[in-house]
Amino acid sequence: MTRLAILGSGNGTNAQQITEYFAGRGDVEVCCIVYNVKDAYIAERARKLGVEARYFGRKDFYETGAALAYLREKGADWVILAGFLWLVPPAMLEAFPGRIINIHPALLPAYGGKGMYGHHVHEAVVANHERESGITIHLVDQDYDRGTTLFQARCEVAPDDTPDSLAAKIHLLEKEHFPRVIDQTIHSGR
Ligand code: GAR
Secondary structure (H helix, E strand, C coil), rough: CCCEEEEEEECHHHHHHHHHHHHCCCCCCEEEEEEEECCCCHHHHHHCCCEEEEEEHHHHHHHCEEEEHHHHHHHCEEECCCCCCCCCCCCHHHHHHCEEEEEEECCCCCCCCCCCCHHHHHHHHCCCCEEEEEEEEEECCCCCCCEEEEEEEECCCCCCCCHHHHHHHHHHHHHHHHHHHHHHHHHCCC
């Protein structure tokens, strides 16, 4: 069994889609959902999905190592960032070399870097009258949004798109591709 730990902080739509995609597969499972924003809806989704979820704060990630200890305890093989907005601590990068995957709601390297996440990305894309946006799924390294790209998908930004309507298009792309690209990546012999 290959075990995926999902790290998130928000609504948890991707966490849910990934969990449902692998449910009943027998070879891959989501072993836990870790979140770093108290009361995030991702915790409620985890409860409904029957996946163990646990909150860890800044100290647990960057000082005590409690978050990493938990991933080890759960036997995680891969770490999936689905709306996780902090830099991954060096010890976690070392523990999962080349085995941490992130999704970003834009066509990196455009609209990436510190502070560029979630709705901020869509607001910037619309404000700049871009004609297309998309998603980037990539391996994670010590910088924000810099690791090797595994996959990109594009969508049109229409002149009348708002940050909200663009976010809806992006969520559809995430739903269509993220679980599938995770599946391919973990079976690619990395
Ligand atoms: C997703 O759109 C994801 O691409 C984005 O956060 C959202 C999380 O939604 N990630 C980033 O911006 C990372 N820099 P979710 O909690 O509903 O899955």
